[in-house]
Amino acid sequence: MRTDGRQNAEVKTRTRHTRRWPASLAVVAVLILQVLVPTQINALPRWLMPVLGGLMLLPLIYMNPFHLRRDEPWLRWVELALLGVLVAANTYYLAGMIFFLNNGDANEGSVLVKSALLIWVTNVVAFAVWYWEIDRGGPFARAPEHDREVEREDLLFPQMTVDLAGWKGWLPGFTDYLYVSLTNATAFSPTDTLPLSARLKMLMGVQSAIALLTIAIIAARAVNVL
Template sequence: MAIQHHHQVHPGEPRLPAALAVLTAVALYSLLPTRLLIEPRFVVPVLELLLFVPLVAANPRRMTRGNRGLRRLAIALVLLIAASNAVALVLLIRQLVVGHAQEDAPTLLLAAGQVWLTNVLVFALAYWELDRGGPVSRTQVSRPRLPIADFRFPQDEDHDAIYEVAKRSSQKSGWAPGFIDYLYVSVTNSSAFSPTDTMPLSPRAKILMAVESVSALVLSVLVISYGVGQLK
């Protein structure tokens, strides 16, 4: 018996969660110590906001409008946030390895938290933008026409579970992953250093998760070592 695919009309994913993530990442970078920044201090944040404003203007409340230009702009924004945070991470590692006076310890440890949190946010944004063609595609394109998935969520295979679980499955409810789902993937990957309930399927998803895990692991080890060193 052939399976029929019915495309349900979706109002579009809410813009707010991803928008708050971008603004939080911009703020966290702006508040880093000067020695961890690409100077002048506000050049990168201003560039990020200049890329962000037209994206919000195109989809202010829900993600329903998409085209190649907007997608390139969104990916450019994610790359800029990722690149600036990568530079901050390298400079922070240098500061932690070289070692400084004890009075710098609180500042460096706080900066490490900022860099770690920004890392979580930027990888969540990257997963959100890439998987199945992006947030607009996931809700506005019928399943047979969706690009190949980069991630496999539990909801993608729960259709044959017990009723109260199967009811939330992709097949029976039309569920599509949203930003919070990708944020959860990023948080667990940065804290457990491996996938938990969501599996990467594509090579690019596996590479991104590997980079996130390694960077989080290196930062965690160095911060713990630095903190222990300050207790001596």
């Protein structure tokens, strides 16, 4: 017969809900950054990306504002579509920045620094949410309180490879995926967390390419100007 302590622990595990608000807050921050993109690299209206992103993010926040309680599969596809739009827009800004360097007034150092920073930060946050959404089928599939079949791992975290006290049953949160995205955009390669699936390797490759072009072309030119 189970003890009361074990029963309480089991109930606590079943009723604990994975937090959604860190990922939602990160996406909102990126949408706000779109308003700050310099006009020299953005031919689109400033309000277009924040409005489109807000419309796509609205049902996600409405259904699960703070914790993942209501499992609706279509919401995950809405999130992935939003991320695809953000990454496509960020790539468009990068292409516009490269065109600006070749054909425009490339002597405005403040514009170059601001553009490089916005593109790089958007790249980090967008891919962090993307990793969070697809690893092992998404946050709902990973969460123990939801009875869903977990897919195979896309990322191998260090906590999964060690047997240390206090780390048994560890699950990655959004902060862990944000760190993976940050290190990948900084080192242009995985550091302590390894990609296992082909889709994660492809995503990390795309993210590294965007980060490398941003730093090598835009930031380097900005340093020369300043």
